Amino acid sequence: MSAISNVEAGQAHALLPVRHPQVDFFICDILDAIPKDDMATMEHPVFSLSTRPDRRILHYEHRGTSIEVVPSVKGLATIHDKDILIFCISQLMAAVNAGRAVGRTLTLRAHDLLVATNRETSGDAYRRLRESFERLAGTRITTNILTGDEDVTTGFGLIEKWEIVKKTRGGRMVSVTVTLSDWLFRAVMSKSVLTLSRDYFRLRKPLERRVYEIARKHCGKQADWRVSVEVLLKKSGSASPRRVFRRMVRDMIESDHLPDYHLAEEEGDIIRFTRRTQVLDEGALVASEAPPLSHATLDEARRLMPGVDVYALEAEWRGFWAASGRPRLRSADGAFLGFVRRKAAG
Numbered sequence: 001m002s003a004i005s006n007v008e009a010g011q012a013h014a015l016l017p018v019r020h021p022q023v024d025f026f027i028c029d030i031l032d033a034i035p036k037d038d039m040a041t042m043e044h045p046v047f048s049l050s051t052r053p054d055r056r057i058l059h060y061e062h063r064g065t066s067i068e069v070v071p072s073v074k075g076l077a078t079i080h081d082k083d084i085l086i087f088c089i090s091q092l093m094a095a096v097n098a099g100r101a102v103g104r105t106l107t108l109r110a111h112d113l114l115v116a117t118n119r120e121t122s123g124d125a126y127r128r129l130r131e132s133f134e135r136l137a138g139t140r141i142t143t144n145i146l147t148g149d150e151d152v153t154t155g156f157g158l159i160e161k162w163e164i165v166k167k168t169r170g171g172r173m174v175s176v177t178v179t180l181s182d183w184l185f186r187a188v189m190s191k192s193v194l195t196l197s198r199d200y201f202r203l204r205k206p207l208e209r210r211v212y213e214i215a216r217k218h219c220g221k222q223a224d225w226r227v228s229v230e231v232l233l234k235k236s237g238s239a240s241p242r243r244v245f246r247r248m249v250r251d252m253i254e255s256d257h258l259p260d261y262h263l264a265e266e267e268g269d270i271i272r273f274t275r276r277t278q279v280l281d282e283g284a285l286v287a288s289e290a291p292p293l294s295h296a297t298l299d300e301a302r303r304l305m306p307g308v309d310v311y312a313l314e315a316e317w318r319g320f321w322a323a324s325g326r327p328r329l330r331s332a333d334g335a336f337l338g339f340v341r342r343k344a345a346g
Contacts, residue, residue, distance in 0.1 A: 033094040033116070033309045035196040037086050038187040040145045042194065042217040045237025046158075048076035049206035062234065065145055072138025074131070077158055079206045081132040083117040085158065086196065088178060090116075092188050094309040098302070104185035107165065110173045118201035126172045133162045133176070156181040197259035207248055208258060210236045215261045215273045224274040232271055297333040301340045313340055 041047070044067055048054040053075035060067040069076060088106050095102050110129060114121050119129075142155040160179040167173050180188075187193065194216055203209045214235050219225040227235075233245045240248065249271060253263045262274045293314060301310045317339045321327070329335050 030091055030094040030098075030307065030309050033090040034312045034315060035086055035116075035198060035200060036090045036093045036193040037082075037196050037213065037216075038089060038184060039192045039194055039217055040187060041082070041085075042213040043235070044143075044145065045210075045235060046077075046141060047079040047082050047210075047237070049079055049210055049236070049238055050076075051078075051206065054078070056239075058237065060234075060237070065143070067141065067143045067145065070140045070142075072135070072140075074134050074138050077132075077135040077139040079209050081135050083119070083201065084113065084129075084132055084136060084178070085180075085184065087113050087116055088180060089184075089188055089193055093191070093193055094311065096189075096191075097311050098309075104160075104182070105177060105179045107175060107177050109175050116201075118198075123170075123172060130164075130173065133159070133178070137162055154183060156183050158184065199259040203259075207236065207238060208252060210238075211249070211252065211263075212258055212261070215258070219261060219273045219275060222275075224272055226266070226270050226272050229269045229271060291329065291332040293336055294333055297336060300337060304337070304340050304344050313343070 044062070044065060045058070045060055046067065046069060048056075048058075055071045055073075055075050057071070058067070058069040058076070060069075087108070091106065091108070092102050110126060111121060113119075114125055114129065119125050136158045137160075138157070140155060140157055158181060160181055162176055162178045164173045164176050166175040196216065197212075200209065200212060203212065211232070214227075214232065215225065218227070229242065229246050229249065232249070233240075233242055236245070238245050238248075246269075249263070250265065252258060253265060256262060260276055262276055264272045264274070266272050298310045298314070301313055302308075305313065314336065317336050320339065321329075321335070
């Protein structure tokens, strides 16, 4: 062993062990992170679908899972408020996949959040964003939903706290820190998340977003999934009567613009969800035949396009390869890096 190695070994024994490998905070600086959502709130109704202040206390029970959602004076957190959590989860998962240390307190730029979730960047948009933070922090949930292999009944807010750390002279937020609840952070760290279509943020109606979430969670890798209108109504959390809800679902069937899934009505008051194409799962196309990429290749992609989520790039490349007819690849690593270089060059 060299002298330098002996010194390093001595220093290692002299130092205390790393007792807290996760940092206390995480800076959201990964561009184009793949949208991710936690599976628990995709399966069960937690967010209001109302476009007006909703001050109801929500109760939900299904197959042993119970949820009570209590609003603040600002009202319940809405499905559009959830965009903030999706952005945070997406950033955390991209960082975890890249081997970076993360914590449940995140610092993010408001403009990045608005752009990533397909929102306007007007002054009114920043005002609405602040209202979303207030509803997320004020809404309290009591549930026995399992997250990260822990089965406990607990009460919490969707976010523990938020704070504007920088704003313009006119008072518009520039950057903000958000502390996620332990419950939600456990879900992220146990990778109890699913990839969403980027077109999710283009859906205008709250029910469309909620139905997409349910389909993504339950259809998964299956070619199709069937559910009764009654159960779909219950899982959606919609306050509409069944006949009104059924009509809204029929409108969705007629418009047929739900990302990833096609809806159809069958006898017996049943709705069938069918996958349109391969659905992204953890950054790669399901059943993709393209060979895996090496760690060195992913590192080179990070060097070529710093700040970009390489797993998003990989998913985009695999989609391009599949759409091109799945040509035989002499070198998947070389083909991918060529794709990245062309993208970096603009």
